[in-house]
Amino acid sequence: MINRFLTALQFLSVIPISGRTETDPRELGRSMGYFPMVGLLLGLILAFSNELLSDILPNTVTDGILMIILIVFSGALHLDGLADTVDGLAGGNTREEALHIMRDSRVGAIGVVGLIMTLLLKYVSLVNIPDEVMNKILIAMPMISRYSMVQLSFFSDYARPDAGIGQPFTRYVGNREFISAAVTTFILSLMLLGMKGIILVIIIGTATLGLVGFFRKTFGGVTGDTFGATNEINEVLILIVMVVLVGNG
Numbered sequence: 711m712i713n714r715f716l717t718a719l720q721f722l723s724v725i726p727i728s729g730r731t732e733t734d735p736r737e738l739g740r741s742m743g744y745f746p747m748v749g750l751l752l753g754l755i756l757a758f759s760n761e762l763l764s765d766i767l768p769n770t771v772t773d774g775i776l777m778i779i780l781i782v783f784s785g786a787l788h789l790d791g792l793a794d795t796v797d798g799l800a801g802g803n804t805r806e807e808a809l810h811i812m813r814d815s816r817v818g819a820i821g822v823v824g825l826i827m828t829l830l831l832k833y834v835s836l837v838n839i840p841d842e843v844m845n846k847i848l849i850a851m852p853m854i855s856r857y858s859m860v861q862l863s864f865f866s867d868y869a870r871p872d873a874g875i876g877q878p879f880t881r882y883v884g885n886r887e888f889i890s891a892a893v894t895t896f897i898l899s900l901m902l903l904g905m906k907g908i909i910l911v912i913i914i915g916t917a918t919l920g921l922v923g924f925f926r927k928t929f930g931g932v933t934g935d936t937f938g939a940t941n942e943i944n945e946v947l948i949l950i951v952m953v954v955l956v957g958n959g
Contacts, residue, residue: 715748717741722748722856724785739882742860743890749856750898752783753849760845773836777829780852789825791938793817796824798935805930809870812935828942835949840956846902847952854911855944857895858918859937864888865922867931875934906955913951914944 718741720727759779763772781789794812800820802808811818817825839847863879864887870877899907921940925932 714741715744718744718748735878736882739878742883743887745856745860746853746894749853752852756848757845788938788941791935792942793821793825794935795939797821831946838953850902851948855941858944860891861918862940869929869931869933
């Protein structure tokens with residue numbers, strides 16, 4: 711149990727794990743049951759940082775710093791995947807061309823635009839979250855978005871014919887990991903946000919299933935980059951949905 715949590719933590723964050731080096735692909739895939747718990751930990755870091763910073767800085771500045779903290783602790787892994795996915799969608803005339811572009815380490819202009827717009831949407835959404843629920847949403851956001859990667863993996867095939875960073879997840883995630891991640895996410899979302907939390911998880915889950923179909927049609931499945939893109943898209947969607955739900959009482 712603890713080993714798989716540490717495996718998930720090692721993959722999803724830059725938090726140092728003493729004595730851990732290369733991870734068995736099977737264990738990497740099965741660590742997905744703990745993805746929401748890693749997201750919960752990241753959310754707690756954000757909430758703690760918000761408590762410290764909001765007493766000495768304006769909320770608009772604090773929100774920008776919170777975004778930087780999340781980027782730093784996650785190693786910008788998901789943003790990189792988003793940029794590569796956007797480049798592949800924009801530049802590939804065929805499935806094979808798109809996958810080739812996504813594997814290129816260089817980021818194109820359209821990928822940069824995608825990054826900027828995603829970060830901008832995330833920031834303006836954070837600014838519009840009321841103070842009284844900010845910490846709860848900061849905790850829920852990375853937790854639910856990391857659960858969406860489990861969902862994406864469980865319902866998808868790997869797109870590339872050769873091995874890649876996303877293959878262990880689609881190959882080795884099973885019913886136990888998916889159910890564990892789902893139950894954890896639903897219970898904690900209910901505890902944090904009440905029925906609005908359940909509504910939020912359902913909306914994000916539906917959006918993720920839409921991405922499953924889109925990636926299957928466009929790329930023939932998912933890659934490591936599309937996992938990152940899914941996380942970033944859903945973080946933005948979580949914040950926008952909560953602006954609507956909180957704004958409507």
